[in-house]
Amino acid sequence: MSTDQQKDERPSANNEAESMTHTGAMALVKKELTDIIKSDPLLCDLPPEITLDEINSQVALEYGQAMVVNVIRADNQVMGVVVTQNATVLDLKHAIKRHFLLHQSRIGGTTVLSWRYIWKRHWLYYDGQRLSENNDKLKEYGIRNKDEVTFVKRLRER
CATH class of the missing domain: 3.10.20.90 (Phosphatidylinositol 3-kinase Catalytic Subunit; Chain A, domain 1)
Incomplete structure (x- = not known):
């Protein structure tokens, strides 16, 4: 199997991650962090831009x-x-x-x-x-x- 065929068989998630911009990645991390903070009873009253x-x-x-x-x-x-x-x-x-x-x-x-x-x-x-x-x-x-x-x-x- 050639390397071109192996590249095409990679999952689409890897392709998305490779094509994601820095801004997009930061937005994704911020969203995930906000979800974690909201679901934790100890941290739920903290702002999403927590330090x-x-x-x-x-x-x-x-x-x-x-x-x-x-x-x-x-x-x-x-x-x-x-x-x-x-x-x-x-x-x-x-x-x-x-x-x-x-x-x-x-x-x-x-x-x-x-x-x-x-x-x-x-x-x-x-x-x-x-x-x-x-x-x-x-x-x-x-x-x-x-x-x-x-x-x-x-x-x-x-």
Whole structure:
């Protein structure tokens, strides 16, 4: 049998895979990933454009290695931010930044923020306490899973 005859006898699926473009392959993978996420009870509430960090955070939550801190913005919008159990205030700030940037990329926003400016002009408060020391652990302030932290604009100090 010649090699031409062997090529013709290959299944059509291989021919389709060879002729699939990169964009088509990415669309197929995205669709399959979305189906997997929707069918899994642990991952079903995650967006289809999920990142590896978000998957790791969900797994850590499931095993009790992480907690959700609900950050309440000035417009009363609540952001559920995932941090490890032994996270510091700085870790929470990084998680807020990561959450905001992911949200912006998913809605197609291109807002560029100076996070240094944001943290100079705003405080995080929990139960009347200002979270001022970046190296303090959240547990030292009494913050537990699903507690609410408020994002408040600083008043000018004179």
